[in-house]
Amino acid sequence: MSTPTATDLLPRLSDAAAGAVREGGDGDAVDGMPCRWVVSPADTPGVSAVLRVAHDEGLAVVVRGGGTKLGWGSPPERLDVILDTTRLDGLVDHAAGDLIAVVGAGRRLDDLQADLGAASQWFAVDPARRGTLGGLVATADGGPSRLLYGPVRDLVIGATMVRADGVVAKSGGKVVKNVAGYDLGKLLTGSLGTLGVITEVAVRLHPVAPAHRYVTVPVVSTRHAHALVQGVIHSHLVATACELDQPADGAATLAIRLDGIRPGVEARTAGALELLGAGAEASDDPPAWWGTEPGAPGDVRLKLTHEIASVTALLDIVAEASDRASVPVDVRGSVAVGTVTAALRAAHHQHDRAAVADLVDHLRAACSRSVGASGAGGTGGSVVVRDADPETKARLDVWGPVPALDLMRRVKHQLDPTRVLAPGRFVGGI
């Protein structure tokens, strides 16, 4: 493989993307790594043509949708081409009677929700964001409503992908019920663009409920948080979402969302007020923090998963790790699902990246203790670093221990043996 130079490759990429290519600028860097070109193909064949060039020439390609989560994962080892999907933004089909839509991967989620809203339907991932559908699938980052509607992967019923070698492949279909062949959509969901470029996604939709309410309650202790979550999940409230907000220096709040027809929501709201107890309040509007990331831009953010019965352990472990490292940590997320985000406050860690690295190690060690040993147990979950500045990331193990890593490497090796797609970004240096 000869070392490609800008002069011979630019025309080829330009041909492949029908002219939609430019040189990369400062704003196109990924985790501090600059890219040489940004290509914006308009359709699946265009993506295929770009990847064929990249594959032939040994270029490294990172896919970019809205660019809102581009900092997730390890920094890429190499980077030549940013493949921008925002022109793949068609609403290919919205079959309202079948509750499905086929959508270009580059369509923005807020645009998609607006399309569907006209038919009183929605794609059950909230809140509507600036990011693209393809980016959402690649990051598997659903919102609070996952409790009722399931994770992103359960909403994806079909996918068109372009392999690293340019071959276009579909799986699934346009019907919700379908078991023909392997479900590659699930494998692509959460793969951070390392297995293929998603160009079109078929999703299942849900009707928008006519009424909703939020019920919010102050949380007085980590045991109280656990008791509330257990109360909610074992009740008949059928909460759409159940979110906890635990700021580093303030009182925690638990909030649930209820959806349905007016009389049903009212009856369940009354039930929720009673169940959640002292201080519970109902409202039509969510708390200000609902569905947003904790902390401030620039914070190091971690995704923590946990068994849903380990809420006390989770919160205690975070508090202890935070004290130990003297780094304030805000926690927010879907405690009845088992995923929360922790934000390590920037002002306090900028000068001391070692403290952050130490905190992450400590969290991992504590969370991986066996679950249930009273008081001192682990959470049964994992700790993954999401946002962090490149220097901090360089000192961290972004992914932590990964079970079945060898099998994952084999999957990557089959689909992208020459490591065209986002080399180094995923688990184990995949």
Add this chain to the structure above:
Amino acid sequence: MDVEALTAVLTPVLPEGAVITDHQRLRTYECDGLAQYRVVPALVVVPETAEQVAAVVAACAERGIPFVARGSGTGLSGGALPHADGVLIVLSRMRAILEIDRANQRAVVEPGVINLQLSNTTRPDGYYYAPDPSSQQVCSIGGNVAENSGGAHCLKYGFTTGHVTGLELVTPAGELLRIGGKAPDAPGYDLLGAVVGSEGTLGIATSVTVRLTRTPESVETLLAAFPDTDTAGQAVSSIIGAGVIPAAIEMMDALAIEAAEAAVHCGYPAGAGAVLIVELDGAAAEVRHQFDQISEYCTAAGAFEIRIAQDDAERALFWKGRKSAFAAVGRISPDYIVQDGVIPRTALPEALRRITALSVERGVRVANVFHAGDGNLHPLVLFDDAVPGEAERAEEVSGAIIDLCIELGGSITGEHGVGSDKAKYMPRMFTADDLDTMQLVRCAFDPSGIANPGKIFPTPRMCGEVPGRHQGAHPLVEAGLAEQF
């Protein structure tokens, strides 16, 4: 394959009596629920632990011997069809419910656990396992995982894949791995998503962690009788169009009703050209209100009788007719093919009209039973094998129905799987590149192609890096281990 040599290797690592070589006993495993395909396996093993399964698979991997997993053998696509030169690994002795963890809404079970057995165990605690195939009294959770099985209530609750959070898996290389667990979102690729529904071609599940679902506060069931399937289909469209997602909407046509009456005397309204069973569950206040709405839609669409189940016994009677429909067809026809195809729900009236036309044109009776809410058709194509030519005509009609599903934008299978039976149809739904890409994933798990070969894919793929393999005909084909369609 050298049966004696393998028997000698396996006997010491398995419990007494767990290696079966006697031909008569081997024959009892020659088919699954799709009895038209029969192959006597070279060897059957009945392991009791994950380590024993791993040892058997490792022995197969070392020798390049194919293996097939079998749960309860109720599959309807020949997925558990044995291999003549391979080992059938039967999981029916791995039937322990290992843990019920109510606080985490999870259960951990061995693969041979019967679907209904799990729900029966957890119901007193207010929980159940939601995926409910009609075969739930006999099928295994391991089989459900392999087939990504559905059931009547999957309209609201989703299929097996949404209810499995962890697996212990023996890979085709004989490694024992854990993927997922009780917590969600393990870092890395969603291997669980790839394995569930892979029909035993990516390994053998030796333990399954499943989500338990809270039993609903309220359940209401109605049975509505319509003059014909068109009007019943209209009611389905109105219900879904109004933004109501019932737990289940099931339809049966006149011939299916006739069969069910003959078999289980379910007492459905006389003279119905179609019946719908609609079940709503959830919070009491919602269910009551929406139930009235649904009754109105049924009446508006032309229902001439609506019965509302007054208690669990009556509900069970409504369901009895539906759940026994496949077997019941045996009462009105000596032989029948159970088809499983999917269409977009809105195409239901067109699909039914065209199936009727096909039936009239070819002189083959077709009874229709289906999950109307999600467009999953189960046409039962009736024939008499004793009459020359009937079986072939039935096979043609059955195939034409699958073509119709594809043409209408649906799928060749909604829940029974591809197995041996439908591999030949896969190229009608997927391109060679689509299938090639799926098989690349298979190569990652099973580079020598020994896990349930010949299923799903019409043409096996070379995996590239298997040492000692050569180009040309696929080694499995050469060795007579797989067929090329």
